[in-house]
Amino acid sequence: MPDLLIELFSEEIPARMQTRAAADLQKLVTNGLVEAGLTYASAAAFSTPRRLTLTLEGMLDASPAVVEERKGPKADAPEKAIEGFLRGAGVTRDQLEERDTPKGKILFAKINKQGRPAAEIIAEVLEQTIRNFPWPKSMRWGSGSLKWVRPLHSIVCVMSAEDGAQIVLLEVDGITSGDTTYGHRFLAPDAIKVTGFEDYEAKLARANVVLRADARGETIWNDATNVAFASGMEVVEDAGLLAEVAGLVEWPVVLMGNIADDFLGLPAEVLQTSMKEHQKFFSVRNPKTGRIEKFITVANRTTADNGATILAGNEKVLSARLADAKFFWENDLRVAQSEDGMATWVKALENVTFHNKLGTQAELIERMAVLARELAPMVGADADEAEAAARVAKADLSSEMVYEFPELQGLMGRYYASAAGMSDAVAAACEEHYAPLGPSDDVPTAPVSVAVALAEKIDKLTGFWAIDEKPTGSKDPFALRRAALGVIRILVENELVFSFSAVVHTSYAKIINSVVNTIAVFKEHKIGSGDTAYETYSLVGGLDELDGGLVDEILFTEFKGRQEGVGHHEGTWVGDDKATLRQLDSVEKIKADLLSFLHDRLKVYLKDQGIRHDIIDACIAMEGNDDLTLLVKRAKALSETLETDDGENLIQGFKRANNILTQAEEADGVEYSYGADVKFSETDEERALFKALDDAEAVITPAMEKQDFTTAMSAMATLRAPVDAFFDAVQVNSDNGTVRRNRLNLLSRIRTICTSVADLTKVDG
Numbered sequence: 001m002p003d004l005l006i007e008l009f010s011e012e013i014p015a016r017m018q019t020r021a022a023a024d025l026q027k028l029v030t031n032g033l034v035e036a037g038l039t040y041a042s043a044a045a046f047s048t049p050r051r052l053t054l055t056l057e058g059m060l061d062a063s064p065a066v067v068e069e070r071k072g073p074k075a076d077a078p079e080k081a082i083e084g085f086l087r088g089a090g091v092t093r094d095q096l097e098e099r100d101t102p103k104g105k106i107l108f109a110k111i112n113k114q115g116r117p118a119a120e121i122i123a124e125v126l127e128q129t130i131r132n133f134p135w136p137k138s139m140r141w142g143s144g145s146l147k148w149v150r151p152l153h154s155i156v157c158v159m160s161a162e163d164g165a166q167i168v169l170l171e172v173d174g175i176t177s178g179d180t181t182y183g184h185r186f187l188a189p190d191a192i193k194v195t196g197f198e199d200y201e202a203k204l205a206r207a208n209v210v211l212r213a214d215a216r217g218e219t220i221w222n223d224a225t226n227v228a229f230a231s232g233m234e235v236v237e238d239a240g241l242l243a244e245v246a247g248l249v250e251w252p253v254v255l256m257g258n259i260a261d262d263f264l265g266l267p268a269e270v271l272q273t274s275m276k277e278h279q280k281f282f283s284v285r286n287p288k289t290g291r292i293e294k295f296i297t298v299a300n301r302t303t304a305d306n307g308a309t310i311l312a313g314n315e316k317v318l319s320a321r322l323a324d325a326k327f328f329w330e331n332d333l334r335v336a337q338s339e340d341g342m343a344t345w346v347k348a349l350e351n352v353t354f355h356n357k358l359g360t361q362a363e364l365i366e367r368m369a370v371l372a373r374e375l376a377p378m379v380g381a382d383a384d385e386a387e388a389a390a391r392v393a394k395a396d397l398s399s400e401m402v403y404e405f406p407e408l409q410g411l412m413g414r415y416y417a418s419a420a421g422m423s424d425a426v427a428a429a430c431e432e433h434y435a436p437l438g439p440s441d442d443v444p445t446a447p448v449s450v451a452v453a454l455a456e457k458i459d460k461l462t463g464f465w466a467i468d469e470k471p472t473g474s475k476d477p478f479a480l481r482r483a484a485l486g487v488i489r490i491l492v493e494n495e496l497v498f499s500f501s502a503v504v505h506t507s508y509a510k511i512i513n514s515v516v517n518t519i520a521v522f523k524e525h526k527i528g529s530g531d532t533a534y535e536t537y538s539l540v541g542g543l544d545e546l547d548g549g550l551v552d553e554i555l556f557t558e559f560k561g562r563q564e565g566v567g568h569h570e571g572t573w574v575g576d577d578k579a580t581l582r583q584l585d586s587v588e589k590i591k592a593d594l595l596s597f598l599h600d601r602l603k604v605y606l607k608d609q610g611i612r613h614d615i616i617d618a619c620i621a622m623e624g625n626d627d628l629t630l631l632v633k634r635a636k637a638l639s640e641t642l643e644t645d646d647g648e649n650l651i652q653g654f655k656r657a658n659n660i661l662t663q664a665e666e667a668d669g670v671e672y673s674y675g676a677d678v679k680f681s682e683t684d685e686e687r688a689l690f691k692a693l694d695d696a697e698a699v700i701t702p703a704m705e706k707q708d709f710t711t712a713m714s715a716m717a718t719l720r721a722p723v724d725a726f727f728d729a730v731q732v733n734s735d736n737g738t739v740r741r742n743r744l745n746l747l748s749r750i751r752t753i754c755t756s757v758a759d760l761t762k763v764d765g
Helices: 015-035 079-089 118-131 197-206 213-230 239-246 268-279 308-336 343-351 361-379 383-392 400-404 411-419 424-432 447-466 480-493 500-516 533-538 552-557 577-581 587-607 613-620 628-642 645-668 684-705 709-717 720-729 737-755
Strands: 003-010 042-048 051-057 066-074 096-101 104-113 152-161 164-167 175-178 180-182 191-193 253-258 282-285 292-299 353-355
Touching: 003 015, 003 118, 003 180, 003 197, 015 042, 015 051, 015 118, 015 239, 042 213, 066 079, 079 104, 118 152, 152 180, 213 239, 213 253, 213 292, 239 282, 253 308, 268 282, 268 292, 268 308, 292 308, 308 400, 308 411, 343 361, 353 361, 361 383, 361 447, 361 500, 383 424, 383 447, 411 424, 424 447, 447 480, 447 500, 447 587, 480 587, 480 628, 500 587, 587 613, 587 628, 613 628, 628 645, 628 709, 645 709, 645 720, 645 737, 684 709, 684 720, 684 737
Parallel strands: 152 175
Antiparallel strands: 003 051, 003 152, 042 051, 066 104, 096 104, 152 164, 180 191, 253 292, 282 292
């Protein structure tokens, strides 16, 4: 069984595209071969800056012959229909077989397809792959029509077996396949003949090309850490940068350079970001001082002077870059330490749009400040400090440093808040209020940071729900799913207990106020920036009548007369005012819809922790489901209970009781919800169940009042044995009407006690 080697050799492929391109090459070629009947044992793909490589082992040397059966028309079909079938199948009339079927006599054809040599199939598949390769960006060159990420120079396509190697011939826009590749552009540029993958990889290594990206990355990291260690330094880890740099070189050579003393006073994050973004340098930290004092660069070649010339050039360019960063830093510090301080930047945000339907960044900050003050006592923060932090949390968006390096937003805010003389809690909130940005990020834990982070995310969720800009399918342009998960994680991981819906109500009112004060939404009235939402709505019918609703067609498009020179808060209403306003969505609807969205994100969050969706649904169905922390505690307690034998079997007993009771209530037209009396019991099992229910209820009721779900559910699980014994010994639907009613009321007690803990009807089992 032969092996296959494919290499597509080109000009430098962007590092960010290499891994995906290698995977695409493997997928397209292997799928094409398998569809043509050519299977294989294993496949592997590799990439360097100048080549994509694919190797297949244990491939068939030809596709197998197959017999395909094709169903035709009825035997008595018109002659033209039969002739058309014969042409399509490539057979004659005497080759057809007539069979009896439920639909009558049908004609069938058997088509024999001969196998094809592997080389013929490979050539077709590879040509189609090259011509239709899914590059994110591609180019044409010369006079050909082929598009590739960079000009394609050569194609290696070699099939090797025990009896030797064979070139698979194909041609793509004048590029003919062969068995010749090339080594390192500078260190070994000569042509190399190859006979198979092992030969290919070994000869590339001798020609200063490391084929495997993971091997290049390992070499870079090992050499970098060794060089830094020899100088008493340590390299700052950056997996993303390491992967990118491994895609920039074929023969990595690690060099360590110095950062000029003028720049060592810059924040470490500024140095790291500038060197990473502009130069692809690794930062080297002095563990004694914590400062970034050196850098690691990775060259693509060795030199006679051991990289001295390369380092000199890199240090010169780096100094120019860091001079810009130092200029930004010093200018920003002057602003932060001025009399107005960060208020100057906040003022500038009045001209920066947050969203065209939700106002400016300055209006967002105002809403955050009000909401953070409201949240402060709920999260254990000082209200004044939380409000102050919210007012400056986004101020650094106006700074020169964040304009140059947007990824430093928040972090620079912490530095500038400290420089402005603000408290450590306020400074920390400037950085931490964006967190968590991903599922593995830490959540803020400091009370002020928590208040501001929640205010920012809740305002975002409420605002976009209010203007009906919700995520749809895979589209989430405003990262609302991430914001929702952030709210969940902050609440749950800090064990914060409060009503989410109540906070949304407050946030919603502030959004209305902000938007109404920005957009013209009235008739024959002018509203200044100081008016409240209530006063605004009173002018057109009253807030109580409108139920606090908001619809963007009214607030943003249903007005006219906005001509040049007309004031910002002037306009003319279109249509009937009150009739239109009555169509506004109510705040209650938005709260319910947003809470449902959070519950969906909560299911994803808890599923990763091993909690089933049906268990979460059973807890969501209970009262108080807008307190996400308690909801999670209830779900975890129920999950742990159902993992025990008693808990699992109790579900079966509960469902049996509930089904019998439900059927009886439907048949009798009454509700059996009270009146069970032990004196009507006829068996010891009945009496034991009465006692077990009394004992469980005595534990569950106070436990639920204390929100001690673990104790409550453990008590519920103790019902397993008496419930099982009851059903084994007792016939519920007794011929004695009094006994039957008593037993049905007893089942009602089982249902009531169990569903006081969670809605077990929603649990699978």
